[in-house]
Amino acid sequence: MCSVTEDGVQYSFALEYTGPPVGYDIPRAVPINVNNIPVAAVVPHINFQQNITLPVVKPLLPSSDPSKNPKSVNTGKNPGKDCGSEEAAITVSPTSVIERAVDHNLQECVFSSELSSSGLSNDAGTSSSTNSFDDKSRDESLLKLRVSNELSSNRDWESNESVSSVDVDDEYPSSRVSSVKVSNNEVHGEGRKAPVVTFRDIESNDDGGDIDDGFGGNEGFFEEEERVLRIKPEARSKGKKGSCYRCFKGSRFTEKEVCLVCDAKYCINCVLRAMGSMPEGRKCVTCIGFPIDESKRGSLGKCSRMLKRLLNNLEVRQIMKAEELCEANQLPPEYVNVNGEPLCHEELVVLQTCSNPPKKMKPGNYWYDKVSGLWGKAGQKPSQIISPHLNVGGPIKANASNGNTQVFMNGREITKVELRMLQLAGVQCAGNPHFWVNEDGSYQEEGQKNTKGYIWGKAGMKLVCAFLSLPVPSKPSDSCGEQVNSLISRSIPDYLEQRTLLKLLLVGHSGSGTSTIFKQAKILYKPVPFTEDERENIKLTIQSNVYGYLGILLEGRDRFEEESLTAVTKEQSTDETEHIALMNSLQLQNVLKPLTTYNVKVGSTSNTNHQTIYSIGPRLKAFSDWLLKTMVSGNLEAIFPAATREYAPLVEELLKDEAIQATYKRRNELEMLPSVSSYFLERAVDILRTDYEPSDLDILCAEGVTSSNGLACLDFSYPQSASDDNYDTEDQHDALLRYQLISVHSRGLGENCKWLEMFEDVGMVIFCVAMNDYDQYTVDGNGLSTNKMLLSRKFFESIVTHPTFEQMDFLLILNKFDLFEEKIERVPLTQCEWFDDFHPVISSHRSNSNSNSINTSPSLGQLGAHYMAVKFKRLYSLLSGRKLYASVVKGLEPDSVDAALKYAREIMKWDEEKPNFSLSEYSMYSTEASSYSP
Numbered sequence: 001m002c003s004v005t006e007d008g009v010q011y012s013f014a015l016e017y018t019g020p021p022v023g024y025d026i027p028r029a030v031p032i033n034v035n036n037i038p039v040a041a042v043v044p045h046i047n048f049q050q051n052i053t054l055p056v057v058k059p060l061l062p063s064s065d066p067s068k069n070p071k072s073v074n075t076g077k078n079p080g081k082d083c084g085s086e087e088a089a090i091t092v093s094p095t096s097v098i099e100r101a102v103d104h105n106l107q108e109c110v111f112s113s114e115l116s117s118s119g120l121s122n123d124a125g126t127s128s129s130t131n132s133f134d135d136k137s138r139d140e141s142l143l144k145l146r147v148s149n150e151l152s153s154n155r156d157w158e159s160n161e162s163v164s165s166v167d168v169d170d171e172y173p174s175s176r177v178s179s180v181k182v183s184n185n186e187v188h189g190e191g192r193k194a195p196v197v198t199f200r201d202i203e204s205n206d207d208g209g210d211i212d213d214g215f216g217g218n219e220g221f222f223e224e225e226e227r228v229l230r231i232k233p234e235a236r237s238k239g240k241k242g243s244c245y246r247c248f249k250g251s252r253f254t255e256k257e258v259c260l261v262c263d264a265k266y267c268i269n270c271v272l273r274a275m276g277s278m279p280e281g282r283k284c285v286t287c288i289g290f291p292i293d294e295s296k297r298g299s300l301g302k303c304s305r306m307l308k309r310l311l312n313n314l315e316v317r318q319i320m321k322a323e324e325l326c327e328a329n330q331l332p333p334e335y336v337n338v339n340g341e342p343l344c345h346e347e348l349v350v351l352q353t354c355s356n357p358p359k360k361m362k363p364g365n366y367w368y369d370k371v372s373g374l375w376g377k378a379g380q381k382p383s384q385i386i387s388p389h390l391n392v393g394g395p396i397k398a399n400a401s402n403g404n405t406q407v408f409m410n411g412r413e414i415t416k417v418e419l420r421m422l423q424l425a426g427v428q429c430a431g432n433p434h435f436w437v438n439e440d441g442s443y444q445e446e447g448q449k450n451t452k453g454y455i456w457g458k459a460g461m462k463l464v465c466a467f468l469s470l471p472v473p474s475k476p477s478d479s480c481g482e483q484v485n486s487l488i489s490r491s492i493p494d495y496l497e498q499r500t501l502l503k504l505l506l507v508g509h510s511g512s513g514t515s516t517i518f519k520q521a522k523i524l525y526k527p528v529p530f531t532e533d534e535r536e537n538i539k540l541t542i543q544s545n546v547y548g549y550l551g552i553l554l555e556g557r558d559r560f561e562e563e564s565l566t567a568v569t570k571e572q573s574t575d576e577t578e579h580i581a582l583m584n585s586l587q588l589q590n591v592l593k594p595l596t597t598y599n600v601k602v603g604s605t606s607n608t609n610h611q612t613i614y615s616i617g618p619r620l621k622a623f624s625d626w627l628l629k630t631m632v633s634g635n636l637e638a639i640f641p642a643a644t645r646e647y648a649p650l651v652e653e654l655l656k657d658e659a660i661q662a663t664y665k666r667r668n669e670l671e672m673l674p675s676v677s678s679y680f681l682e683r684a685v686d687i688l689r690t691d692y693e694p695s696d697l698d699i700l701c702a703e704g705v706t707s708s709n710g711l712a713c714l715d716f717s718y719p720q721s722a723s724d725d726n727y728d729t730e731d732q733h734d735a736l737l738r739y740q741l742i743s744v745h746s747r748g749l750g751e752n753c754k755w756l757e758m759f760e761d762v763g764m765v766i767f768c769v770a771m772n773d774y775d776q777y778t779v780d781g782n783g784l785s786t787n788k789m790l791l792s793r794k795f796f797e798s799i800v801t802h803p804t805f806e807q808m809d810f811l812l813i814l815n816k817f818d819l820f821e822e823k824i825e826r827v828p829l830t831q832c833e834w835f836d837d838f839h840p841v842i843s844s845h846r847s848n849s850n851s852n853s854i855n856t857s858p859s860l861g862q863l864g865a866h867y868m869a870v871k872f873k874r875l876y877s878l879l880s881g882r883k884l885y886a887s888v889v890k891g892l893e894p895d896s897v898d899a900a901l902k903y904a905r906e907i908m909k910w911d912e913e914k915p916n917f918s919l920s921e922y923s924m925y926s927t928e929a930s931s932y933s934p
């Protein structure tokens, strides 16, 4: 839907999208049998020679103690020997393939690294892409599989002897054990017990009994029943840096999928082979059962483009669901500290299953005020209000949130921003009080019984809290509500419930078009952008605006009339003087009557010529005077909508009047009249009708529709693409993510943008500049007439350098491109001193703006836009050392704004993926544009 130039400037209106390649073949799985028993479905066509280390399959002697000594595998070579045993076990390198199929007479048994994942389905003929991952299917699977593994494709496996030397990784989380157990009794039938196939680390040089002996003291590291050690897999690649860990091809720039456990990276050709059917999400087959790398927790369930290209929607959904919900990927409780104490399993469950759990919980230190339910990261302001009275963690500490206000809430010293919120809520905070605040927001001072009020009860507190980025209680949960909640939580997967809120801060200097972009977002992303009531209010606002514009026109008419009268009078008096001189000379020559006669005559002549083209009749004049008086007194709003009904005919007459038409022609001279007024004045008669219904465009163009107080919030999700081509899993996933667009007026940020620190948790700043401002002037704070573009630049500088936004991504929206490209043809860009080095070399085959041809040279408008983007980019880079993203937009065009806001989403996605990029990889987005030379 948009085009991005090599230096990262997005042209939101040049709508062209090149989608990812589609139609990648998914290898189908084939059944694997051991002793004619289907045990797995694996993906064929795997080049085992390339990077999968040869495994060892060793038949082990049955042990008298099955729990200590895994049974030997029935390899098929010596079936008689093993079939008699009650169980059989295979010990195999987790990373590898049991390659010695021939040796062991296992022609059909080609265990690839996919086996452990895809082999869990009892439908051996199913494709890897249709494996089911739920517990039930595991239970119904045929064999008991135990995967003990290590990804070390470069290791030399020695022989077909089972060699065991297990590396003990003492690091706690790496040693977690999670096994998949499946009984095959039902299938195997005939009273014979199913063989047990155990995949263990190839370096293990012990049989089962030895393993037990060797690690008996580390009970916590072993799965009780079978005592198989888990070693945290470590990814190493034999290939060159940045290449695929499996085929060693490609470079750092090749798109890759990353294993959530060991960080191994696979190219599109290898990912399915290396990760199999992904029962626990994106993990190498050999990493299944291992806990994920905690730094990747944020990407759980977020599908990559690569996967969605390789698999169909259903498969991707299942994999993502499994990734988020499977046991091995859950947050280890001891990684979460609440009020200074690590949680135990039960506490974590309590926390996660309460009616209002903490969102986005990651390993870390948190504080929890059990009385009010306030919850936050240790040392920080509250981020959420969760269910109160949960028995988790220790008692709250006074310095839990690092407050320094000497005002205490339930024993915690609150932060400055909370104090500000309390003050705005009308809570008396003088004298360093200690409050008790309950979950419903009722509060009292310590030692007193009376409730003094309700913090969140006051009107507008939700907005204040949103502004201050403080949480508000979710809806009170009565017993019925709890029931509904629990019903919902049963039917909606957890990962849908745990949706995060990504905040985008939209700012710009006055008139830059922020309100328009905000309204566009509302129209684009809200199913019902405006309620009936809102539409009614918007209608009144627009009608009131039209009266306002009319008032400015009438004032202008007065002025023009006066000016032209003065001019006429002056002209006449000049003529008169000349005339009198002539007459006097004639008089002297006794040709005419005395001078006085002429004076009277001239006077009477001027009286009869009092009319100018700006003059209106007495009736309209009376109406005009009344309207202006009403407007000046501020009463216009008060007489709505009666004014519309009553005066519409007069307004119509007025607008048709020649004097107003003449005034309108000189509208450029009326400073108070915004350019958008033309759009409404030209349709004023229709708009002032009582049955007028504003269109989307009317709403977009209307002034004063949003945020009279300078702050507006919009919660939305990017909708799924309507077109089939673009409908994909990523879209589905994005449709689940919640975003919040916060629009703040520059005036609302206070002196030195001091309120900006309230927006520390936003994910991105979208800064709006009206491109056509380059030749506009306005009076700045010091009363000096200043170029509006320079004012915009100053505002930009103060936001970029604000400490709150030090590490923040910025998207520059160069807005009003339509007005700009029209203006730049008339008024040189160099009018603005900042752009004095704009000297484009214009080709004689210049395209005009409407041309769709990609071969023609850019228009002057496009060159100007590009130049402007580069100017801002350089400034930003100087100020922050970072890369500025830019998008050129036509604010009144929905597609254009849609493309820009989706660009913002992309940038945030890159941000998420940053840890997966090396510096150089990331820097490909920061190519600086070539400079403009005169």
Ligand SMILES: Nc1nc2c(ncn2[C@@H]2O[C@H](COP(=O)(O)OP(=O)(O)OP(=O)(O)O)[C@@H](O)[C@H]2O)c(=O)[nH]1
Pocket: 508, 509, 510, 511, 512, 513, 514, 515, 516, 517, 674, 676, 700, 701, 702, 703, 704, 745, 815, 816, 817, 818, 819, 889, 890, 891, 892, 893
């Ligand atoms: N032609 C044109 N007009 C635009 C565009 N974007 C906004 N406008 C108009 O420009 C005017 C100012 O836009 P707003 O969105 O109100 O700008 P703002 O930044 O909120 O300005 P203030 O609220 O006055 O501070 C409105 O009348 C819009 O209709 C655009 O891309 N093209």
Ligand SMILES: [Mg+2]
Pocket: 514, 515, 516
């Ligand atoms: Mg506005």
